[in-house]
Amino acid sequence: MSKLIFEKSRKGRVCANIPLLSKEELKPVSDFMPESYLREENPVLPEVSELELIRHFSELARKNFSIDSAFYPLGSCTMKYNPKINELISRNEKFTNLHPKAPENQSQGAMEIMFILGEYLKEISGFKAITLQPAAGAHGELTGILMIKKYFEKRGDKKRNKVLVPDTAHGTNPATAGMCGFKVVELKSNNKGQVDIESLKSNLDDTVAAIMLTNPNTLGIFEEDILKISSLVHNAGGLQYYDGANLNAIMGIARPGDMGFDVCHLNLHKTFSTPHGGGGPGAGVVCCNEKLEPFLPLPILRKDNKGKYFWDYDRKDSIGKVKAYYGNFGMFVRALAYIWANGKEGLKQVSHDAVLNANYLKNKLKEYFDLPYDIDCMHEFVLSGKRQKKQGVSTLSLAKRLLDFGVHAPTIYFPLVVPEAIMIEPTETESKEQLDNFVEIMKQITQEISTKPEFVNGAPYNTPVRRVNETQAARNLSLCWSSSCN
Ligand SMILES: *Cc1c(COP(=O)(O)O)cnc(C)c1O
Numbered sequence: 210m211s212k213l214i215f216e217k218s219r220k221g222r223v224c225a226n227i228p229l230l231s232k233e234e235l236k237p238v239s240d241f242m243p244e245s246y247l248r249e250e251n252p253v254l255p256e257v258s259e260l261e262l263i264r265h266f267s268e269l270a271r272k273n274f275s276i277d278s279a280f281y282p283l284g285s286c287t288m289k290y291n292p293k294i295n296e297l298i299s300r301n302e303k304f305t306n307l308h309p310k311a312p313e314n315q316s317q318g319a320m321e322i323m324f325i326l327g328e329y330l331k332e333i334s335g336f337k338a339i340t341l342q343p344a345a346g347a348h349g350e351l352t353g354i355l356m357i358k359k360y361f362e363k364r365g366d367k368k369r370n371k372v373l374v375p376d377t378a379h380g381t382n383p384a385t386a387g388m389c390g391f392k393v394v395e396l397k398s399n400n401k402g403q404v405d406i407e408s409l410k411s412n413l414d415d416t417v418a419a420i421m422l423t424n425p426n427t428l429g430i431f432e433e434d435i436l437k438i439s440s441l442v443h444n445a446g447g448l449q450y451y452d453g454a455n456l457n458a459i460m461g462i463a464r465p466g467d468m469g470f471d472v473c474h475l476n477l478h479k480t481f482s483t484p485h486g487g488g489g490p491g492a493g494v495v496c497c498n499e500k501l502e503p504f505l506p507l508p509i510l511r512k513d514n515k516g517k518y519f520w521d522y523d524r525k526d527s528i529g530k531v532k533a534y535y536g537n538f539g540m541f542v543r544a545l546a547y548i549w550a551n552g553k554e555g556l557k558q559v560s561h562d563a564v565l566n567a568n569y570l571k572n573k574l575k576e577y578f579d580l581p582y583d584i585d586c587m588h589e590f591v592l593s594g595k596r597q598k599k600q601g602v603s604t605l606s607l608a609k610r611l612l613d614f615g616v617h618a619p620t621i622y623f624p625l626v627v628p629e630a631i632m633i634e635p636t637e638t639e640s641k642e643q644l645d646n647f648v649e650i651m652k653q654i655t656q657e658i659s660t661k662p663e664f665v666n667g668a669p670y671n672t673p674v675r676r677v678n679e680t681q682a683a684r685n686l687s688l689c690w691s692s693s694c695n
Pocket residue numbers: 285286345346347348379381423452454455476491493
């Protein structure tokens with residue numbers, strides 16, 4: 210694009226003609242703002258006409274990829290379609306105009322929403338207590354592991370300085386354990402893509418505080434030995450953390466609480482109807498059992514015997530607050546609307562359909578790609594692009610070529626245990642026609658890889674920005690609106 214068109218600002222151009230206030234009508238700004246906060250000069254902002262402004266934002270919106278535009282099989286992220294009615298409900302002025310500092314007697318309705326949602330999420334996860342505060346999955350992990358840390362401190366058990374994490378774990382798990390001051394010990398997976406019991410046994414001793422697991426794990430495989438793992442960890446005096454970022458495979462079917470976990474987080478922005486991918490806001494609520502309940506962040510939402518909701522701050526063992534106020538309320542409204550709209554049977558159906566879609570795609574695609582773990586998967590599965598790599602095309606190039614077909618690339622090079630990994634999560638909201646279309650596209654790309662690999666290596670061809678140097682693009686970000694500033 211030429212510099213001339215990129216730079217839209219022209220001196221003196223304005224968006225709208227609003228009559229200026231007269232001197233008499235103007236209140237001195239210092240009436241409502243301290244002098245020290247006032248600017249001395251006007252800010253440097255683009256000067257554009259209203260039409261140019263609208264065109265600029267419309268163009269950006271068109272370039273933006275989202276689930277509303279096309280298929281988005283980004284494994285581990287659960288990029289499902291979220292019903293628009295939930296958006297509408299969460300934007301109701303009665304919610305959006307409610308200030309978080311409003312007194313309890315004026316916030317009973319909002320508190321009731323949070324309370325009822327909490328009850329449902331406890332039931333869905335199989336736990337006794339909940340906090341809605343954390344704003345993301347990683348934030349939920351931090352909350353849960355700090356609670357585990359405090360649990361051992363309180364018991365005077367000072368030796369427990371290790372957290373076990375399988376080699377398939379999401380990167381946030383070891384990062385969280387490290388942030389909380391624990392030593393991270395990696396557990397090997399076996400040839401079924403599950404935690405290797407011998408590797409677990411050899412690492413269990415009285416220095417282990419916890420194990421962090423996601424089940425199904427990031428290979429999309431259900432840990433068959435989960436009850437054995439739980440009893441081994443508990444017998445060694447450790448606790449079990451469940452990474453429930455994606456509950457899409459097991460909702461209404463299996464519960465982390467019943468699998469023997471002590472604490473878990475759930476990403477409302479993955480499973481429970483909040484659009485995501487744009488960086489938030491999210492909700493990584495944390496559920497736990499009686500053992501860890503005293504350590505939950507404050508305040509805890511309770512209902513007194515007259516049916517009135519109140520915030521309980523009287524909690525001496527709490528890890529404290531993890532977020533201002535009570536969490537991202539809009540997510541709670543969406544999640545409750547989603548749970549109510551689906552009902553008990555509907556939520557189960559969501560999981561059945563998510564698992565069906567993943568297995569359908571897996572079985573179609575294994576004709577064209579290596580499938581390192583060929584067993585029934587849960588809501589996602591992981592292919593390997595090893596065969597294509599031997600033909601001179603890496604998984605990265607394959608992902609780039611997919612963009613030319615208007616499809617978002619799957620998650621690639623994760624989990625780390627699969628070379629040239631392609632991690633696909635179709636979700637329950639895609640139709641059979643969309644899935645078949647994706648299979649056709651993948652098939653066509655594998656044919657291109659065999660016949661003209663250099664062509665695939667040059668992809669993408671149809672996107673607004675062609676292939677970028679990924680390292681440079683991440684290190685030397687240019688976030689300037691103007692072509693002259695850098
Ligand atoms: C997405 C995800 C997380 C992190 O959640 P954020 O909300 O992005 O912080 C953690 N674990 C797993 C398995 C995930 O898929």
